[in-house]
Amino acid sequence: DAGVTQSPTHLIKTRGQHVTLRCSPISGHKSVSWYQQVLGQGPQFIFQYYEKEERGRGNFPDRFSARQFPNYSSELNVNALLLGDSALYLCASRWGSVATGELFFGEGSRLTVL
Amino acid sequence: AQTVTQSQPEMSVQEAETVTLSCTYDTSENNYYLFWYKQPPSRQMILVIRQEAYKQQNATENRFSVNFQKAAKSFSLKISDSQLGDTAMYFCAFMKHVRSGNTGKLIFGQGTTLQVKP
Numbered sequence: 156d157a158g159v160t161q162s163p164t165h166l167i168k169t170r171g172q173h174v175t176l177r178c179s180p181i182s183g184h185k186s187v188s189w190y191q192q193v194l195g196q197g198p199q200f201i202f203q204y205y206e207k208e209e210r211g212r213g214n215f216p217d218r219f220s221a222r223q224f225p226n227y228s229s230e231l232n233v234n235a236l237l238l239g240d241s242a243l244y245l246c247a248s249r250w251g252s253v254a255t256g257e258l259f260f261g262e263g264s265r266l267t268v269l
Numbered sequence: 270a271q272t273v274t275q276s277q278p279e280m281s282v283q284e285a286e287t288v289t290l291s292c293t294y295d296t297s298e299n300n301y302y303l304f305w306y307k308q309p310p311s312r313q314m315i316l317v318i319r320q321e322a323y324k325q326q327n328a329t330e331n332r333f334s335v336n337f338q339k340a341a342k343s344f345s346l347k348i349s350d351s352q353l354g355d356t357a358m359y360f361c362a363f364m365k366h367v368r369s370g371n372t373g374k375l376i377f378g379q380g381t382t383l384q385v386k387p
Contacts (some may be wrong), residue, residue, distance in 0.1 A: 197377030211372030
């Protein structure tokens with residue numbers, strides 16, 4: 156079975172541009188979460204979606220937005236990119252909304268902002 | 270607000286030996302979950318072990334075990350018989366219990382880079 160898949164794996168943008176990152180959860184998983192991992196630090200929670208509804212949001216500016224589609228895949232959008240947005244963006248899925256079930260992570264999208 | 274602290278940025282251990290990674294956390298909650306995740310150089314984060322705060326017994330998964338001290342808010346990971354494949358960054362993480370308004374959010378520590386030497 157396929158795990159959590161993310162695209163693109165690497166991308167380079169310049170300040171002020173917009174980026175869209177995509178995530179496909181494990182088949183049967185209805186919840187998708189997004190995390191930002193700056194180099195050398197632990198992941199920081201950005202969003203959680205369940206059944207196409209936002210269920211949680213971390214301390215990130217409004218430049219960050221996301222959505223979940225009927226097939227449970229998800230997009231993370233970041234507008235007006237700043238140098239500080241350079242990071243590994245991780246997507247994770249689980250079966251339930253706030254279940255204690257295992258959270259499965261993708262390999263991430265490495266964003267570099269120049 | 271909850272915080273998770275890992276005070277050991279880097280550690281190393283000889284193959285086949287035992288190593289313990291430290292984690293402390295701060296919360297006013299009584300019920301919650303604690304996790305150790307492993308992030309190998311390939312970057313995919315993998316769950317190593319999970320502990321539910323209401324359970325007295327320390328969790329064990331093969332060569333991995335935890336020492337959960339609720340009063341001290343300490344949650345260390347012990348890796349026995351270390352293998353080269355254990356080389357990775359290890360993250361301690363906290364999650365509120367569902368009855369405490371859990372949104373599924375994990376709060377991670379800063380991570381400990383573990384190098385297993387042959």
